[in-house]
Amino acid sequence: MGLSNPIYVFRMSIRDRMIALRQQHKLTQHEMADMVGLHVNQIRRYETGHAQPSLDALKKIAVALRITLDELVFDEGERGPAQDLRLQFEAISQFDDEDRLVAQAVLEGLILKYQAKQALSRQDAAKKKTG
Incomplete structure (x- = not known):
């Protein structure tokens, strides 16, 4: 689902x-407690760090906030692929074995190309500093 006006929540705790x-x-x-079906004191305990929400509470909170559980629990770098890529990966997972292997090979090639490009950029930056 995601948010229409995303905020940055990198390296934040769940609370x-x-x-x-x-x-x-x-x-x-109070409004969130009503939406989630919990007492407001429980929401306060979660937000002050005096209690950790159960998996069931986390699911209810994610639904109330219209986000995925991953968005609530994990840092940005720990999450799965972006929604548009997730849909593409789901489509690829339905390919027959041969086509799926081709798609994987193409992705691996693109990843290697990107990694090589990044390594060259780092080398160039290091040369400029020393030279």
Whole structure:
């Protein structure tokens, strides 16, 4: 689903992400508690770090905030692919074995090309510093 006006929630704890996302949705703790079906004191405990939400509570919070559980729990770098790539990966997973191997080979080639390009950029930057 995602957010139409994303905020940056990199390297935040779950409690910090909960606060930031709740505030982005312009929800009070009471409103979020009502949406999630929890007592407001429980939301406060989560947001102050005095309690950790259960998996069931996390799922309810994610649904209330209209985000994926991954977006609530994981840092940006720890998450799976972006939604557009996820859809493409799902489509590729339905290919027959031969076509899936071709798609994997193409992706591996693109990844190697990108990594080589990055390595050359680092080498060039190092040469400019020393030379």
